[in-house]
Amino acid sequence: MKLSVRDVMRCVGCQSCMFACSRRSGNAGLSNTCIGVKSTGGISRGFSVIVCRSCENPPCAAVCPTGALVAKEGGGVRLNSSKCIGCGLCKDACVIEAVFWNREQNKPVICVQCGYCVDYCPYEVLELIKDKKGVAHDAE
Amino acid sequence: MMPNDSLSKVLYIDLTKKKFETRDRKDLFEKYLGGTGVATELLLEECPEGIDPLHPDAPIIFAVGPLTGAFPLASKTCAMFKSPHTGDLGESHAGGRSAIAIRMAGYGAIVIKGASEMPLYLNIYDGKVQFKNATTLWGMKDGSIPARVMRQKEKGEGLRAIFRIGTAGENLVTYSNVTTETYRHFGRLGLGAVFGSKKLKGMVISGKKAIEVNNKKAYRGLYDQIYKAATESPVMKKYHDVGTAINIKALNFIKALPVKNLQFSSSETIESVSGESIAQHHLARRVACAHCPVACIHLAFLREPYDDDPYFYKTSPVCYDFELIYSLGTMVGIDEPTNLLKLIDIVEQVGVDAMSMGVILAWMTEMYERKKITIDDLDGIAIKWGDAEAYIEIVKKIGTSTTKFLEACGKGVDYAAKQFGGKEFAMQFGKNEMAGYHTGPSGYLGFLLGARHSHLDNGGYSIDQKDLVKIDLTPAQVVDKLLEEEAIRQILSSIAVCFFARGIYDLKLVSEAVKLLGFDLTDNDLMEMGKKIHLNKYKFKMREGFRFENLDVPERIYETTDPTGKITKKFIQEGINYAKSLIS
Numbered sequence: 091m092k093l094s095v096r097d098v099m100r101c102v103g104c105q106s107c108m109f110a111c112s113r114r115s116g117n118a119g120l121s122n123t124c125i126g127v128k129s130t131g132g133i134s135r136g137f138s139v140i141v142c143r144s145c146e147n148p149p150c151a152a153v154c155p156t157g158a159l160v161a162k163e164g165g166g167v168r169l170n171s172s173k174c175i176g177c178g179l180c181k182d183a184c185v186i187e188a189v190f191w192n193r194e195q196n197k198p199v200i201c202v203q204c205g206y207c208v209d210y211c212p213y214e215v216l217e218l219i220k221d222k223k224g225v226a227h228d229a230e
Numbered sequence: 231m232m233p234n235d236s237l238s239k240v241l242y243i244d245l246t247k248k249k250f251e252t253r254d255r256k257d258l259f260e261k262y263l264g265g266t267g268v269a270t271e272l273l274l275e276e277c278p279e280g281i282d283p284l285h286p287d288a289p290i291i292f293a294v295g296p297l298t299g300a301f302p303l304a305s306k307t308c309a310m311f312k313s314p315h316t317g318d319l320g321e322s323h324a325g326g327r328s329a330i331a332i333r334m335a336g337y338g339a340i341v342i343k344g345a346s347e348m349p350l351y352l353n354i355y356d357g358k359v360q361f362k363n364a365t366t367l368w369g370m371k372d373g374s375i376p377a378r379v380m381r382q383k384e385k386g387e388g389l390r391a392i393f394r395i396g397t398a399g400e401n402l403v404t405y406s407n408v409t410t411e412t413y414r415h416f417g418r419l420g421l422g423a424v425f426g427s428k429k430l431k432g433m434v435i436s437g438k439k440a441i442e443v444n445n446k447k448a449y450r451g452l453y454d455q456i457y458k459a460a461t462e463s464p465v466m467k468k469y470h471d472v473g474t475a476i477n478i479k480a481l482n483f484i485k486a487l488p489v490k491n492l493q494f495s496s497s498e499t500i501e502s503v504s505g506e507s508i509a510q511h512h513l514a515r516r517v518a519c520a521h522c523p524v525a526c527i528h529l530a531f532l533r534e535p536y537d538d539d540p541y542f543y544k545t546s547p548v549c550y551d552f553e554l555i556y557s558l559g560t561m562v563g564i565d566e567p568t569n570l571l572k573l574i575d576i577v578e579q580v581g582v583d584a585m586s587m588g589v590i591l592a593w594m595t596e597m598y599e600r601k602k603i604t605i606d607d608l609d610g611i612a613i614k615w616g617d618a619e620a621y622i623e624i625v626k627k628i629g630t631s632t633t634k635f636l637e638a639c640g641k642g643v644d645y646a647a648k649q650f651g652g653k654e655f656a657m658q659f660g661k662n663e664m665a666g667y668h669t670g671p672s673g674y675l676g677f678l679l680g681a682r683h684s685h686l687d688n689g690g691y692s693i694d695q696k697d698l699v700k701i702d703l704t705p706a707q708v709v710d711k712l713l714e715e716e717a718i719r720q721i722l723s724s725i726a727v728c729f730f731a732r733g734i735y736d737l738k739l740v741s742e743a744v745k746l747l748g749f750d751l752t753d754n755d756l757m758e759m760g761k762k763i764h765l766n767k768y769k770f771k772m773r774e775g776f777r778f779e780n781l782d783v784p785e786r787i788y789e790t791t792d793p794t795g796k797i798t799k800k801f802i803q804e805g806i807n808y809a810k811s812l813i814s
Contacts, residue, residue: 104523132412133413
């Protein structure tokens, strides 16, 4: 399973996906979101939708000094929060800025590719792809 | 409310001393939820009686509600101030990212007082307020440029709101706006001038907080119910598809659309500026406020060729909706969409309220046509119905005018008509220029009696269309309906839900939703709270000199055909008298 941006041009910037992602933990607000929607230089120009691409050889895990981030077989990473010291190296290592940060806990928030956000995108910007080998679309 | 909810934190900013502090005002939020209820209390506390609205001690208040950041469509920020336009209650609501950003930054309200000696903008994040020198941004002709600079200089991409004024606010035009996220406005009553009087050019705010709920499972369940209604319900579909602009054709058909300063209530030539036609030929993108899946913001792309270079174009995104097509289109006789979009574009650039500007331009045109003013009064610009180029030149002069007439026009149509005549066709109600509804007496009583003289206070135009076209109601019955609706809307704007969602958020649903945020209130409790908030607003209005007997009604409304045929002086006067007996 892999989260992907199907058509970023359909994004209206409502950020319902971001709220959905954070809501998975049970609370409202945005502290736990690991999806990012931002304008590309003013909202009239459209939006960037940033999701974890579930890299096969993830740079975020490669720089983790404590082994808190572990590469998963088949792509993506798993976070062991108890080992994380909040150094932020993983955040800096991700060039698309898909390692998000919970400022209240000073820990990264890592996408688990659950696809909960997909159900809260009314414009079909996002999709969850089952067979990752068939992925043809780039996550932006 | 929930014990750890940062909603009760109020950020107090002093622009004179460049200081700030946060105070816990659980007392206010527990009593009035947030939004308009809390902001009204803060206004009564902070605004000295009888003060000049542009005095440094006059406050600016922003407030959001408990549902902001928790449920969809709760994306409105309520601004409160003393209006430099009417001299009484200034209240204005805007969406964009404003409400989410304030709530996620950890505040329920912000109070700004004092005045800076130099232009400033505020950068608010991580519990801090930075006072940034905005000298270089002051006086820029296109208000979107300072916003671009703030966007490039400050942090918080995707999470921040950027508020700013244009030159109209700097020049204290009494109907100048504060714009947020380029296309959303704290419009109507002159918040832009209050910013300008404080030398406050703008404000950037961002954050990423968690909001605790008291029952996670119930929260997700109710969220899904509201989200489903927002995305699937027919009551939201009209905002989502063609948008409010669909009303142009509908109101024209029933003869309720103001045309050429309401000399007419319909036109044969509006087809190309109808919502359907603009959507088909010019709509380029639809966007949304944060945490609202509806995406009602319609952007057209205006392509203008440069005269001096072939194949060289200026392409500008222009936001439109019903009110703009009415005020800057039909009201001034513009029925060509490119001209309409050009006029909307300049109105956005200088930062004035589109409705007020359109009504003032329409009144000016009739004054000139009737030879009550000369071309010298207009600083050499001959205006006539439909002449967008001339109107654009006039808009550029508002606030920087060289003639007494144009200077008066920067203070509203009521002020200008008192100086230069033409009151009988100066389309203001409670000193606020009219919205685009010549639907019948309920619409006008709604404008006159609404706490901020806005059509959105009580939706009176809806009573005309649903009831008065079919059945008779007495003025007292109409006023009772208006007051009931206005009380309900106090609750919507206290939880800070968009009025477009009023078909979803009934008081029963509101009661369920706020319960998850720790407020135990029945729908009856909410209704009583709504009435109390409404009376609190009237307390402020009366304190600042509002009197029912001073309400002027332009004769024009009695002369132009309307769908009900029931707009009479007797009806309107009886309605005002009845409201006075209830409120005073």
